[in-house]
Amino acid sequence: MAETKREIERKYEATGETPVPDLTRVRGVSEVLDRGVMELDAVYYDTPDLRLAADALTLRRRTGGDDAGWHLKFPVASGIRDEIRAPLADTLPGELAGLVRSRVRESEVVPVVRLRSARDVRQLVDADGTLLAELSVDTVHAERLPGGAVATWTEIEVELADDTDPAFLDAVEKRLRKAGIGPAASASKLARALAETGGGPRTKAAPGKPGTAGAAVLAYVREQVEAIVAYDPGVRRDLPDAVHQMRVACRRLRSAFKTYRRVLDRERTDPLGEELKWLAAELGVARDQEVLDERLRARVKALPRTLVLGPVRARLRFRAVALGADARQQALTALDSARHLALLEALDALLADPPLGKAAGRDARKVLARAVRHDHDRLAGRIGHALALDPGHERDLALHEARKAAKRARYAADAARPTLGKPAKRLAKRVKAVQSLLGEHQDAVVARAALRELAVQAHGAGESAFTWGLLYGREEAAAEAAERELPEVWARASAPGLKAALSR
Template identity: 80%
Template sequence: MAETKREIERKYEATGGTELPDLTRVPGVASVVDDGVMELDAVYHDTPDLRLAADGVTLRRRTGGSDAGWHVKFPVAAGIRDEIRAPLSDTLPDALAGLLRSRVRAADVVPAVHLHSSRDVRRLLAPDGTLLAELSVDTVHAESLLGGGEASWTEIEVELADDTDDETILDAIEKRLKKADIAPSNAPSKLARALEETGAAPRPPTTPGKPGTAGAAVLGYVREQIEAIVALDPAVRRDLPDAVHQLRVACRRLRSAFKTYRAVLDRDVTDPLGEELKWLAGELGAARDQEVLTERLRAALDEVPKTLRLGPVRARLRIWTAARAADARRRAVDALDSDRHLALLEALDALLADPPLRKAARRDAPKVLSRAVLKDHDRLAGRVDDALALDPGHERDLALHAARKAAKRARYAADAARPTLGKPAKKLAKRVKAVQSLLGEHQDAVVARATLRELAIQAHAAGESAFTWGLLHGREEAAAAEQERELPAVWARASAPGIRAALSR
């Protein structure tokens, strides 16, 4: 069984002769307990081309110390990583292998670095004996197992105590260390330093295309989305908050970029990839849509006075949610485990390695990107006009949903162009996002009404009152009508001539 630990730590340069200052002078530290020296032996594993290290991910098998076993570490922010642990075994546990699948794929996982550390540990305690942080002086010897050399160094590591994310004590310790001329380390991890000093560090990725051209601009954005898809795969498997939503967004952004910038990238290559991205987003969608709808209905029930909540409405909603949530999550993980998903990731890598650039890719980025953004904005204008021309009802609901999709595409187009077009693209993206949000609320109300009708039918069949479900249905109808009334004004701000003119300059 794997367990997760949030690791918040800072590293500092040291030598064998570095002397630590008196750490009891750090505010909040009452005593320092010396736990002695422990010997740690770890073999870091990776693919032969170091895919994990290139993404800042580490996989190690450690013996010695209190946490012997297999560890995978994912970067969260500077100095913060999530460590997932599994018991010591001869082979990589399946629970960890799945988390690495989007990066490793069909490649072998082999020993890459052997690292031995002599760790001199000190516990920093508060006046009541509570552990605040651990400071260790590590004497490290690293040996590359992929044809590199060897290296040795000494470093100081300060790690925040478990179950807290308040870095105040780390700031105070750092201040004290700096006064003793102990400087922060430039290496984010022992593995990164070992690879660098043994001459085996992975090469950073490069974006094809001449700087300043449309090809370079579009491929830079495409690379960002592909990297997000790869990185969010293990986050979905870990069931992290908002992970499914963010992975769907990355799929949609990439698919949208293929459509918007078809003058730059050949459709014969990108259209099939777009269909596969649509499939993946659809498989993930069941989990995300279920999550959003459940939150909406729970919030709606909370707003209903107790005197109007007739029957076991909360229990019925829990039953309805539980029956669908497990299936939705299983569907999402099955998609990530599929050969089809791996084939998509390989195809996306191939696109970056040999991009299908068209003639427009060699032109200056501002002109090509602004034309593409304005074209998507024109498409959105047509969808909004079509929807507003219809009478309220089912057909208008469908037209507004189509306009919502067009708004997403126009917004994503502007977001992709922001590094090139600057403030005009940023302003357009913000205005179009307001349109998208309004239309998203409208579509959520439409979907909620269908679900509320289903819940009312189930309640009635079970001999329960359907009154509360009908009440919520009416509220959703009123909310959708209000959003339709607001749309012309919101759209007017997003279609102001000045915004379009700024993009055309």
């Protein structure tokens, strides 16, 4: 089984003659323990065109030291990475292969660099002997594979121990800087090795002529495609919010294809939109279940104990576990499917050879402003239709359709923000408020259906259905409150001049 370790470290330039200063002068350090020199031998793997390196991921098989095995590192923030470790084996473990699949696709990962390091380790401990950080002086010999150029260098690495305040690294760095030791230019050993032995991955050129609608829309499309790829391993790792963010990226991209259909040819984008709809739906089962579970638990928690009759919490937990496991497996099955990989390849092909329409070469401000206004008008029609209906099932359906239109209008404004600036930002904010209110209404509608099902199950098991009925009534009230509030919130999102400002 793979395990994950959060790695917080900083790297510094050094030579073989660089002396390490006295670090007991750093506040909190009582002693520096010399742990000797260990020999490390690591082979780094990537696709021939270095797709992992392009996204700052590293995949290696390392022997030597106390953590020999396969290591896959994902960047989290500057100087912070999640390292996922798997036992030493001759071939790449399946779990790690899954985590790189959205980037690797059907390509084979091959050895690209071998790093052999002599690591001189010092441990920084406090007065109680608790480890604060580990400093190592690494003498590195890099070789490009197969049989390519070589490079050697020395660097200093300081890695924070678990539970140590990250501010401790600032204190260590201050001491190192006083000794003339500055930060390393490369974020990782692999990045430096690639740069010094033949070059790293190619930079992605911005498509389209600057200032045109094509360039603006394609930049947004690329951003969403990269998000879908990046959140794939997060979903597999069951990271918080990963499913939601990947699903949002699918929706944003699909929405962009519809909103900017005069910029990108629909003959190419419509089929992709259908595939994005499929992927979002497969992911949505898990996300929707998660949202519903959180809502129902919060509703029960808010009730006085005297109104919680029967095994209400236990039934909710049972439902969450039973449905949640199935939903997660459905999402993972989709990510492992040939259909998902084909979608990623098709999105890459679209960016490599974009199907530009007639409006692509026109001024971005005019084209994008017109598209945003069109989606806002579409939303106005949906809301007007819903509010004209009597309360009930048909109105609920119409409000749900209005919610979808609000998302599309908001995403259109978000995509236009780099071009249209504050007016697009202001419009997106107002429309988001409408979307959120309609989302609250829809969540209440969905919750009522689940509560009715739970009440039927409780009654069939001989339990009291009182609490479920009470919660049902509260969800009815929540939906009604959202409907009453909608005209006022919509009035702010459709204020005179809000759309007109887009063209100024």
